[in-house]
Amino acid sequence: MTDLPPSEHLHDRIRTDIAHNARVWNYWLGGKDNYPVDREVGDRVTAFHPSIGAVARADRAFLGRAVTHLAREAGVRQFLDIGTGLPTADNTHEVAQRVAPDSRIVYVDNDPIVLTHARALLTGTAEGATEYVDADAHAPERILEAAARTLDFSRPVAVLMLGILNFVLDTDEARSIVRTLMDAVPSGSHLVLTHPTYDADLGGEANVAAMEFWNAHATPPITARSRAEFASFLDGLDLLDPGIVSCARWRAPEAAEVAQFGAVGRKP
Template identity: 85%
Template sequence: MNDRIRTDIAHNARVWNYWLGGKDNYPVDRAVGDQVTGFYPGIGEVARADRAFLGRAVTHLAADAGVRQFLDIGTGLPTADNTHEVAQRVAPDARIVYVDNDPIVLTHARALLTSAPGGVTEYVDADARDPEKILASAAATLDLSRPVAVLMLGILNFVLDTDEARSIVRTLMAAVPSGSHLVLTHPTLEPELGGEGNKAAMAFWNEHATPPITARTRAEFASFLDGLDVLEPGIVSCARWRADGADGAAHEVAQFGAVGRKP
């Protein structure tokens, strides 16, 4: 087993996997996950809504926007409908680079490296706080002179300093051309999305699990999209972003979602 894996403290990637119904987690992850659910019963719904948002956003970008390159930062553990599966269902020639620094995600990365014959998937072991390393590594697989969709779903909330988080986004988006997209989700405490319950849950998390997490306001979230054209319907609960059919019946969750296009 990777000696970086800690089984005595809950970790976000594994707890998220537990909430999604996966099996790549330990008793400590399930215990903390249940405790957080006690504080915020809707957290499992947030996890599922975030995953469904990924599917809709990637499908739109591949099918309607013609994007063929995806940089998925903060990948998490493999589950159903990973980014490459969604993208290559539409465009078999799509190229995907996954980025994460969690050792258990790295251990399972081979599940992310299955690709349609005409496409490519690659995995980079890097921290979201090191965008220069991410870009340098991704350039081995992606052509950064052509549009790239940069996905940062539920990852900027682990960068506690908002200025640092903005700087990461600016560095990434400055390195990709016009027609590139930024796909974001982020938890919030704002009552309009029912976020009040997040406060106690996040406080418990920060005392008993890793890495520490923060919520942000709509204005703070919007600042990550500065300079981009935000696609309709704008900044909304990720459960509501272009949802229809079964997804449209989902309850609003306290997780912003948005997609911006670099003009």
């Protein structure tokens, strides 16, 4: 099963005249799947926030540590990765299936460039499953309906939302999305989150001008949130050690901090 539109329909949705987050993020990670407009905006944002490339790398490394822990120590075998972005090294299915070849992964994104790459991404172990869904994070019911074709929601699922809730500008709506997703999964499931912040203790003041520029020149619009707002997405979950920290330092205490929160919560 793949829940992807035909390639020609995806191509019609690709815009090369405005920067898009998935492609700019790819640029910051050193990838090649981006356009001149993405590189131009990426460089301008970097001028406002010189450590933004480090944020991108730290977020990716956090994914690897979190998924490895969940597959190895927590025994999770199902992963729902929402807003996965463009394929790069150590994608969720590669990390999980390296530990447990029978892991089942569903990727979710609605960017046409990401989706065109999904067909190459849709490879994994014969014992497991790796699928892709064309859906928006603002539509959790649609995500759950499509993911249920691959994942068994009577068994624990790790829901990954790395750098995606920052594109849901209304905090109440973002909480509702998380609640809908976590209400659909059983005890023993996990929520894996990262999110940018303005908080000065992590150097987040650099995000203010950078995000103002981004919202004027790129898509989709973005927001940062405080520690308290980030923590509210994890209400009702048991936080895994070390709790809410810079994503760079989640189980990597010697790493340099970046202005991006990271946390993993377990549904009791």
